[in-house]
Amino acid sequence: MATDQQHPTGQYPTALGTSTAEEIHLLGHDLAGELMGEVSFGELAFWLVAMRRPSPGELRVFEAALVALADHGFTPTAIAARLTYLSAPESLQGAIAAGLLGGGSRFLGVTEDTGRFLADALAAHSGDLPTDDAGWDELALAAIRDRRADGRLVPGLGHPVHKSGDPRTPRLIAIAEESGARGAHLRLFEAVGRMSETALGKPLPLNGAGVCGAAFADLGLPVDLLRGFALLARTAGLLGQLAEERRTPIANDVYMHVDRHAVYHADDGAPD
Amino acid sequence: MATDQQHPTGQYPTALGTSTAEEIHLLGHDLAGELMGEVSFGELAFWLVAMRRPSPGELRVFEAALVALADHGFTPTAIAARLTYLSAPESLQGAIAAGLLGGGSRFLGVTEDTGRFLADALAAHSGDLPTDDAGWDELALAAIRDRRADGRLVPGLGHPVHKSGDPRTPRLIAIAEESGARGAHLRLFEAVGRMSETALGKPLPLNGAGVCGAAFADLGLPVDLLRGFALLARTAGLLGQLAEERRTPIANDVYMHVDRHAVYHADDGAPD
Amino acid sequence: MATDQQHPTGQYPTALGTSTAEEIHLLGHDLAGELMGEVSFGELAFWLVAMRRPSPGELRVFEAALVALADHGFTPTAIAARLTYLSAPESLQGAIAAGLLGGGSRFLGVTEDTGRFLADALAAHSGDLPTDDAGWDELALAAIRDRRADGRLVPGLGHPVHKSGDPRTPRLIAIAEESGARGAHLRLFEAVGRMSETALGKPLPLNGAGVCGAAFADLGLPVDLLRGFALLARTAGLLGQLAEERRTPIANDVYMHVDRHAVYHADDGAPD
């Protein structure tokens, strides 16, 4: 099924890890001498994707967003990871992988969807970007209406629990402002929040997953990979969940609860 | 299949993420007010598992080890992640999960195996720990010999490429020394390296995956979860690999290479 | 984040597996007495999704399609599974999962995409279905043109290797005809093949993944789950790949090939 070859030299180019018998390089730098002890793990994660080191201000925003996304308690993905660990405790990688596999459209995808929505709206805007709130509001209103005209929800807007405001949102905006990294995506996202009532008939809060997507996009990270940073953050959270499952297990109780409340229900396969 | 219930109160206890309509807590702290912008992502990852904040010195060692483990170039797991992304580019989480699933015994397990080997040797030692190299060497020799008597390899020893020394090893030890976090596991690991020739007939280098396991164990992280930190580090590396696959793809070339060199080989199922 | 409860009775209904101390039921039948030894594995797989037993003719088509989809040699997913098994041989489930995770849009999704394309075209057609080839051709031409007007490819059409025809396609159609299960989706798919030159300017073969999707749809299987049957078939293929990897390993050679042809390439992160 192979299609035409793209690198006819038979070589596999990479700017990431390479090594010789004496040296290990990463990103063109000596791993031991130039990176270990010199860059934080968050800085390296940014660099590995963006192919440039973040400024200190950018790094602060980036790490704050990762912290915001790491763990949200007993989410479906955390429960799935704990149940998998219950079944196969010898394979920690399997439990973490199971947890990450829920990182799709409904729960973890908001970060990427919001970044893409904002980036698309900015790309579609011709002329200079706005210089005041009124200008951003106008742009936001147009973006919301275009989105709704396609019959699609506006990502990053609304939260099932934090109905009157997600506390992560103003905090990340403040950190970005302090750090000199509050850019066009965040400004447009704020305007989306202000315009939600005008456009949709009711005020909706800007959620934390969405504001992280706006912040990542302002940092110049590739919009098609924003979900990846949510997954990285969540890997730390899942490690915490599995460490807690070892100390204070709940997975067997969840399983027992479901098992004991199972009832047979005849079903001919037609949709409920 | 359910067994007896452990939390008869019908509650699910957690010290990680909890939330109300107004607040989001993580680790008993206000996520927005006390954690975002205040702790680095690496610090949070440590805290989520150890249930305590690391000291600045501990954090430096921890992040240096994560940096050391993040990416090793075109490993089998990096190639598997890229091939999965080629096949299912709409599911970034699937490609990362595929990459993590190779985090087993042969390539990523060394970190955990080394930590456990050292912790077991220390636990088996009665009396005070050694206070000089000669004492550590004696303990190391006994630990190597016990391991070999079981017919098992000593983890963390030897490297297929860095035969005369892995540059990450002395660097992480130096960082631990500078940071006041060079403890019993690292000291024993160093002694294992010194004693390898005496015990095994040839000098073998201490590899980088192993030294990270020793450092994690010195930080008091749970030995049964050390593989998890290698997986966390590798998640960042896999993100880098997939970002590069978007810019400079190799997966289709790898596939074509294999496909074009496939030859039919009659096989009756007997081992080769 | 929980939304409103849908089953306020606190029960979990299921028509699949249930058990008491004495009995195990599946699909409302006694597993040991009524299913084991009485239904083939393929029949059970059909029944578990469709919630009805297939007729003998339907089962023959269904199993023929599973056989057609089971293994296609060294595909990216097969290589990914083998590389994962090389890295973590203790976790067979991880290697199989890694292989399945490539079952996405590019390589395994064609089956589902084709079934959905055909089902949508049939659903959009008002009035009676055609009774002759000319009628089906007309319907096919309209469906292709609608699809192309959206800027989308027609799924199931074309093959990188079998350019003059995929041998699975006429065979599955013949089996369906013999079995009395050649329905509207297959007839429309055949017409898509006949009309490809008229609509697209060149004749394109109907591929084997696509014809399986058409056959599954004719069997009344849910269009949104057709990918699942490709995954089931592929699980058997991946088991074969991993059994072969144990007898005649190639994964380490693939890894070495890539590792030895890696070249450092400075990269500023801009798209290539």
Place this chain on the structure above:
Amino acid sequence: MATDQQHPTGQYPTALGTSTAEEIHLLGHDLAGELMGEVSFGELAFWLVAMRRPSPGELRVFEAALVALADHGFTPTAIAARLTYLSAPESLQGAIAAGLLGGGSRFLGVTEDTGRFLADALAAHSGDLPTDDAGWDELALAAIRDRRADGRLVPGLGHPVHKSGDPRTPRLIAIAEESGARGAHLRLFEAVGRMSETALGKPLPLNGAGVCGAAFADLGLPVDLLRGFALLARTAGLLGQLAEERRTPIANDVYMHVDRHAVYHADDGAPD
């Protein structure tokens, strides 16, 4: 990290899928002409691993075991798959992979563990195999005692629910007997059941996962891959679970149940 090359010809041998522009071969046969419509899916799955076609009797036993293993209701893996599907409904392969990743030591590993335990006991036995129950009982007693002397549980023995007998066990033995495929592994397994009270002080039932492992081993399937057949069977079961989740969802209710019963619990990281 690459080690020495094993196939210096630069070729990748395979006995599975190969193709040319005109033909697709699998297992050395013409896929379209010789396999599709001629072999059942179960038969192909057996053949792909064993590299030989099963006899009709062997196939009946093999498919009966797959049917026995396909679905056990709301197991931890079924719940994990449903929760993953809730979170990422666009990636069916992710939900199935998450379900399979629980196929480890505790819930799905029994099949393989039992097959290996029996195969090891038979391999350790010198001289002819027993010809009567008394002889098998003696061999079983020795095998149980050796296993217990290592401090390990006897796999396949005991069931949390079916305490007075798992109905799958006598049924699979009867099918094997009828099919002429009741071999040494099944006979030894039956003897393990008869000797459980003598050896362990209480009678323990032979469970269904274990009897399937014994049957697979009698069919000559590779002991190190027996878990794979449990995974194949479970893939069909997971498809059924996900199809039902679409018709009669429970995953959100499970999530809500856990979320609503979460309680904060201060934790210093020490084991509970």
